[in-house]
Amino acid sequence: MKLTARLEAAVSLIPPGSVIADIGTDHAYIPVAVCESGRCPSAIAADIVPGPLAAAVSHVRGAGLADRIDCRLGDGLTCVQKGEADGAVICGMGGPLMVKILSASYDVWQSLSFAVLQPQSEAGVLRRYLYEQGWHIEDERLVIDDGRFYEMMRAVPGRTEALPDWLYEIGPVNWQRRDKLLCRKIEILMETKGRILTGLKKSRKDVRARIEALEKELHFWRNVLCQLQ
Known part of the structure; x- marks a missing residue:
């Protein structure tokens, strides 16, 4: 089948x-x-x-x-x-x-x-x-x-x-194979984290530590993506 x-x-x-x-x-x-x-x-x-x-x-x-x-x-x-x-x-x-x-x-x-x-x-x-x-x-x-x-x-x-x-x-x-779709995987990951970051920035609560952590994560993934492109 x-x-x-x-x-x-x-x-x-x-x-x-x-x-x-x-x-x-x-x-x-x-x-x-x-x-x-x-x-x-x-x-x-x-x-x-x-x-x-x-x-x-x-x-x-x-x-x-x-x-x-x-x-x-x-x-x-x-x-x-x-x-x-x-x-x-x-x-x-x-x-x-x-x-x-x-x-x-x-x-x-x-x-x-x-x-x-x-x-x-x-x-x-x-x-x-x-x-x-x-x-x-x-x-x-x-x-x-x-x-x-x-x-x-x-x-x-x-x-x-x-x-x-x-x-x-x-x-x-x-990662070891540098799969041709790995860039898309990382882009999806970054899009998800980006949406979370946007939501946190609109929050009225004190979430500065979480915002800083997410910004660092996104910076890291941008660097990883650059290694694949």
Whole structure:
């Protein structure tokens, strides 16, 4: 089946031959795609909402993959047992929610050999948590799909040195590769911080320290951007 550029990029991060648990599977697009193509021998498709899970069941049956894809109703990784999957795929949620999902099923998560993650927001929060818990980023992708910017990563267990704060924001592999979309990532980051700064300057409260900190951050990111251009 044909996937969107966002989902195709996520699939490219899944190690061939692995069994995945796709959390928040919606229509089970990723499990069906990887099992149809032979990239994965089998998969678990999990969703907390009955409607999307019913759509996943229908899609899986229509693809003739009911014997290879197990559709489950459950919250995050709570419906997955140790040893059932090699890795997890979690796409389309905010970074803090992904942290919550991983921490809520900590033992299951720590038994996995990888996690493919596509945070919709606050990716830096997620990256920092991964490193704090003894994981690190092995690979990353930046993608523009239908005019929207997406970032994704493959995290694996194995403690490495903590990253500088700024690398949590943009991703260590993205920086190492000087990804062609990294400039856009930094521009989006600066736009967000700029809006916050504008709001603070209009505030009647004494927020001078916060304003100065944000101005320093924006100056830093301008310098980083200059290194890429």
